Amino acid sequence: MGDKNLGAAAKPGQHRPRPRSPNMQIYRPQLTSVLSVVNRITGVILSAGAVVLVVWLVAAASGPQAYAVIQDAMASWIGQVMLLACTFAFFLHLCGGIRHLVWDTVHGFELHAIYASGWWVVAASLVLTALAWGGRAWLGS
Amino acid sequence: MIIRSSEELPRTTLLKRFPVARDFGVPEASRISRGRTWPAPPDAVRIKSFQVYRYDPDPSDGLASTPRLDTFEVDLDDCGPMALDALLWIKNKVDSTLTLRRSCREGVCGSCAMTMDGTNWLACTRFISDLSASPTIYPLASFPVIKDLVSDTTHAFAQYAVIQPWLKTRTAPPVRERLQSHEARAELDGYYECILCFCCTSGCPSHWWNGDRFLGPAVLLQAWRWLADSRDDARDERLDALEDPFRLYRCHTILNCTRTCPKQLNPGKAIAEIKKMMMERHG
Numbered sequence: 178m179g180d181k182n183l184g185a186a187a188k189p190g191q192h193r194p195r196p197r198s199p200n201m202q203i204y205r206p207q208l209t210s211v212l213s214v215v216n217r218i219t220g221v222i223l224s225a226g227a228v229v230l231v232v233w234l235v236a237a238a239s240g241p242q243a244y245a246v247i248q249d250a251m252a253s254w255i256g257q258v259m260l261l262a263c264t265f266a267f268f269l270h271l272c273g274g275i276r277h278l279v280w281d282t283v284h285g286f287e288l289h290a291i292y293a294s295g296w297w298v299v300a301a302s303l304v305l306t307a308l309a310w311g312g313r314a315w316l317g318s
Numbered sequence: 319m320i321i322r323s324s325e326e327l328p329r330t331t332l333l334k335r336f337p338v339a340r341d342f343g344v345p346e347a348s349r350i351s352r353g354r355t356w357p358a359p360p361d362a363v364r365i366k367s368f369q370v371y372r373y374d375p376d377p378s379d380g381l382a383s384t385p386r387l388d389t390f391e392v393d394l395d396d397c398g399p400m401a402l403d404a405l406l407w408i409k410n411k412v413d414s415t416l417t418l419r420r421s422c423r424e425g426v427c428g429s430c431a432m433t434m435d436g437t438n439w440l441a442c443t444r445f446i447s448d449l450s451a452s453p454t455i456y457p458l459a460s461f462p463v464i465k466d467l468v469s470d471t472t473h474a475f476a477q478y479a480v481i482q483p484w485l486k487t488r489t490a491p492p493v494r495e496r497l498q499s500h501e502a503r504a505e506l507d508g509y510y511e512c513i514l515c516f517c518c519t520s521g522c523p524s525h526w527w528n529g530d531r532f533l534g535p536a537v538l539l540q541a542w543r544w545l546a547d548s549r550d551d552a553r554d555e556r557l558d559a560l561e562d563p564f565r566l567y568r569c570h571t572i573l574n575c576t577r578t579c580p581k582q583l584n585p586g587k588a589i590a591e592i593k594k595m596m597m598e599r600h601g
Contacts, residue, residue, distance in 0.1 A: 195470060196348040196373055196385050198433065200460035200526040202340055204574075205436030206333045208321075210523060213572040280571050283594050286587035291573055292320045 208295045216273040219266040226263040264309055268302040324579050327448055335436060346384075353386035356412050362393035366446065368404060370416070371456040373463050385463070387454075388413075394446065401449060402430050402441035405467070418467040425580060428515030432467055433459045438517035438578045458520035460529065474516050477533050481541040481559070486552035502548035509543040509588060511581050512536065518575035518585045524568045532568035533560075535575035535585035542588035545595060557596055566592060 204210075236247040250256050276294050279285050285294055321328075341349050353372055358365045373385040390408045397407040402420055409416045419429040423442045430441040433456040435449055446453075461469035487496070519525050519534035533541070541560060544550050560566040566589070575585040 193375060194347055195375070195462040195464065197345070198371065198457045198459050198461050198463055198469060198520075199344065199348070199350065200520075201336055201338060201523070202342060202344065203335055203433060203436050203454065203456055204459050204521065205328070205331070206336055207328070207437075207574065207577055209573040209577050213523070213570060277571060280590055281593065283587065283590045286576065286584055286590065288324060288576055288584075289320055289322045291576065291586075296319060 208292055212273060212295050212298065215269060216277075219270040219273070222263065222266040223270055226266070229259075229263075261306070261310065265302060265306045268305040268309075269298065272298040272301050272305075321577065324577055324582050348385065350385045350387055353388035355389040356391065356408075358391035358393050359396075359411075362391070362395070364394040365391050366394055366404070366449075367391050367452045368408070369452060369454045370405075370408070370467070371454075371463075372416075372466050374415075375465055392446075397446075399445055399447070400442055401434055401444040401446055401453075401455070404446055405441060405455070416467075417465045426513065428513035431458055431515035431517045431520070431580070432456060432469075433520065438521045438580075440515060440517070440580045443580060458516060460520055460526045461516070469520075471516060473529070474519060474534070474536070475514075477537045478514070478540060480533065480565075481537055481544070481556070482552075483540050483544060485544075485547065485550055486555070487549065488551045496549045498548055505546045505548065506543060508583055509539060509546065512539055512543070512583055513581060514540075515580060517578050517580055521574040521578040523572055523574065524570055528564060528568045531562075531564035533565050535569070535589065538566065538569065538592060539583065539585040539588040542592050545592060553595075554599070557592075557599060560592060561596065566596070569593075 233247050233251070236243040251260065276285075276298055279294070285291065319329075350371070368390045369387050370390055371385060372388050374383050377383040390412060392404045392407055396411075397403050400423075402423060405416065405418055406420070409418070418432075418441075420442065421427040421429045423430075425440050425443040428440065431438060432441055433454075434441065434444055435453050438458065441455075455467065457463050457467045457469040461471065461474070464470050485496075514536060516534075516536050518539075519529075519536040522535050524532055525534040538560075541556065545553060545556055550556075569586075569589045571586060571590070573586040576583075576587070579585065
């Protein structure tokens, strides 16, 4: 937008730039839009997680010393929180992706189905994350 | 938690708006300042404060004009039940310069679509009692503003023209009308009722960011209305025009459109139907 012209009187035939009504700044967050944003963010987190995974594999291939360093980092509380976040992001993105696949077949578009599947994605991700970490603890003990 | 109809208001609200700064990504000319407060008449008992977006393209002092948010105290005992009644009460009794579009006052014409309490609806079918304690009223989110609550729909209607919303046939005109079976006619249900108020397009984040090239839910619903018409012979031509990374495929199935439609239609589903038809065409 040419903001600088705003003060000048509009010449004949010349349009004064119009302001735009706010959008994201005022629009109410809804399950629809929030889950869309979440799907994007979890995608970004998983991309970053994939880099960490590669670092871990490279360390494993480089020998026991390098592997011990990365294992220590992963075992620290920061590493554990990051792993937990990545697990949750993975399941959210997975369930969200399945929801989108179903939509691509033109099913589940009634508003109640949109909301129900949205909450199912959230609930299923929480349960799957709990199961994954519970299973890990059980196997580890 | 589960919304069954776009008519339903959110029961619990964690966030009234996304946690971003008020002026985040907003050009200077569109930033909104605090306006003045217009007090209720002294004898008013039941009062509701409406925060209304104001923009004057031709200020009397000739100086730069930027949008502002005025507060109007409305006497509810002197005013009809709908948001539109409150706005007209303001226009008749407080500030006659308040500018808005309205026509049918019964949800048929789509003129008074605006963003109230952060969601899009028609002012004539939204009860004042369903609005928050101090409701905000903006012109359609993300649309350019001509004056106050009058948004500039030029671009939206230009996008509507892109999909060529008329019957295209290859056969000779019949003696009387072109006939359609009851079943074929039923395919248009939920699509022909669109009143082009652009509530959905204005609520679509994809259209906020890519509105210059993405056609938006209202126009794509209309596109499907013609693709689904058994009398229309231009299916391939219509699909060719939509086969574009932006025009159709900027829809990421966010579904704010279906959530906000004041006619309870389903633009999200219409777009999915188009995408499916596109897939089937490729075999």
